[in-house]
Amino acid sequence: MASTLLLFQLASISALIGMTMGWKGVMTRYSGFYDLPTAWSNIFWGLLLGGVYGRLAHDAVISPYLSMLLDDNQGVVNPLNIIIICVLASVASHFLLRRGRVRKGSSQTTSGWALGLATGGMISMIMIYKTMEVKDEFGFNYLELVITIAGIAVFSPRCEALITSYHGHLMLKGKRWGAVLRSSFWRCGYMIMFPFAMINLLAWIFIIPMILIFTRSSNLWIWESIPSEGKKRLRKIWARQARMNKEMSNEKHNHNQIDDSSE
Numbered sequence: 001m002a003s004t005l006l007l008f009q010l011a012s013i014s015a016l017i018g019m020t021m022g023w024k025g026v027m028t029r030y031s032g033f034y035d036l037p038t039a040w041s042n043i044f045w046g047l048l049l050g051g052v053y054g055r056l057a058h059d060a061v062i063s064p065y066l067s068m069l070l071d072d073n074q075g076v077v078n079p080l081n082i083i084i085i086c087v088l089a090s091v092a093s094h095f096l097l098r099r100g101r102v103r104k105g106s107s108q109t110t111s112g113w114a115l116g117l118a119t120g121g122m123i124s125m126i127m128i129y130k131t132m133e134v135k136d137e138f139g140f141n142y143l144e145l146v147i148t149i150a151g152i153a154v155f156s157p158r159c160e161a162l163i164t165s166y167h168g169h170l171m172l173k174g175k176r177w178g179a180v181l182r183s184s185f186w187r188c189g190y191m192i193m194f195p196f197a198m199i200n201l202l203a204w205i206f207i208i209p210m211i212l213i214f215t216r217s218s219n220l221w222i223w224e225s226i227p228s229e230g231k232k233r234l235r236k237i238w239a240r241q242a243r244m245n246k247e248m249s250n251e252k253h254n255h256n257q258i259d260d261s262s263e
Contacts, residue, residue: 007132015125018153022117022161026218027110033226033233035105039114045096046118050160053089054123057191060085062130065195070137086187089119090167090180097168109225112168113161113218120160123194124152131198138199151197151204155211159190162214169221 027039060081068074096115097108128149135145163186170179197203 007129010132011125011129014128014149014153015121015157018124018155018157019117019121021154022120022158023114026161026215026222027113029219030110030222030226034110034222035102035107038101038105038107039110041101042096042111042115043118046115047122049089049092049096049115050119050122053085053092053119054126056085056088057123058126058130061191062127062195062198066130066134066199069199070134082188082191083184086191087180087184089187090184093119093164093167093183094171094176094180097164097171106172106225108168108171109165109221110168112164112166113222116161116164117157119164120157123160124156127152127156127194127198134199144201147201147204148198151207152194155204155207156194158215159194159207159211162211162218163187163190165218165221166214169224172225 061077064074064077068076093112093115096102097112102108102111131145131148131152140148163183166186167179167183170176170182193203193207197207
């Protein structure tokens with residue numbers, strides 16, 4: 001059995017890698033067209049929220065669930081605990097996204113992505129740690145362990161980022177407390193499926209397609225939060241990049257043709 005310190009280090013590194021991957025793509029695509037300092041400040045708040053949220057989830061959901069699987073005498077996880085924890089996390093996210101600094105730049109969507117990414121990173125660290133801690137009891141082989149850790153590290157932060165970004169998108173649409181209810185619903189699903197994924201690889205068949213579908217939608221949420229002037233500038237940049245890529249591709253094709261003819 002590996003030492004506690006080693007397990008913690010492996011879990012932390014895996015979670016940080018997942019957070020980094022979650023930042024790329026959605027946030028880097030629109031870099032320069034949203035309030036980056038505010039987004040980074042929400043990374044800090046997300047770490048704090050994720051620490052509390054993750055600890056509550058560990059004590060009330062994850063540990064009881066694993067104990068129930070290992071001991072037939074243990075009772076099932078109380079569904080009310082899942083609902084309460086998820087509602088509290090959604091309410092906390094809501095108040096963080098209602099701060100004047102966030103509303104001033106209409107950056108609820110991008111700030112929500114950053115907030116959720118950090119929150120999910122903290123929870124994924126806990127789940128990865130627990131997975132490695134109980135691997136012997138569940139008889140995981142190394143391939144199953146690597147797949148499970150990689151799945152949690154990559155998809156747990158992204159899932160929380162999608163939920164909180166969608167929360168911010170609904171806030172921009174004026175659906176304030178409706179956003180809390182919807183994000184609470186999705187967090188309940190998250191809190192059910194990811195602990196299940198810790199011990200059963202079949203869970204990823206349901207988790208991954210849903211995340212990929214909503215990741216495509218997240219681009220639209222962030223696009224709608226960008227001011228009209230920013231959208232015009234962004235379209236010009238993308239058009240310029242497309243022309244440059246096309247020209248480089250044509251030059252490479254012509255160069256290859258010259259080389260072939262010379263031979």
